[in-house]
Amino acid sequence: MSTDYIVFRSVGEFTRFVESMVKGLTEAESVIKGAVSRGDFINAIDVESMVNVALDPRDLLNIIREAKDSYQRILRSIPGELKDAELVVVLEIMGNKPVKAYIIPLSLRQAAETGSSRPASVS
Numbered sequence: 001m002s003t004d005y006i007v008f009r010s011v012g013e014f015t016r017f018v019e020s021m022v023k024g025l026t027e028a029e030s031v032i033k034g035a036v037s038r039g040d041f042i043n044a045i046d047v048e049s050m051v052n053v054a055l056d057p058r059d060l061l062n063i064i065r066e067a068k069d070s071y072q073r074i075l076r077s078i079p080g081e082l083k084d085a086e087l088v089v090v091l092e093i094m095g096n097k098p099v100k101a102y103i104i105p106l107s108l109r110q111a112a113e114t115g116s117s118r119p120a121s122v123s
Helices: 011-038 057-077 108-114
Strands: 003-008 042-046 051-055 087-094 097-105 120-122
Touching: 003 011, 011 057, 011 087, 051 057, 057 097
Parallel strands: none
Antiparallel strands: 003 087, 042 051, 087 097, 097 120
16 A cells, blocks of 8 residues: 655645535545435546456445545544744645655754754644
């Protein structure tokens, strides 16, 4: 399973991204629930191979719910005092869901003021 990273310029930008992802996943969840109730498979294109595939909506629904829960968990774990600070956020994604977010001060001076030279980790 590969690990990917997304870098954000601020905690605010990261928060807006996560809120947008949760909203999109919630909308997808409601659409897929309909397919589950009808017993339909969902036609999709595998991006890497460009092959048409049929997805089981129950499996897809579980993936969406796991991703949504992970995004919400990370968002809830960010301390309120950091939401407006000048920080960079690095989001680590493994497979289909976010695993961890790292908050990095923009300057060493900010790191010294917080009493740590290591970035804060939010998980």
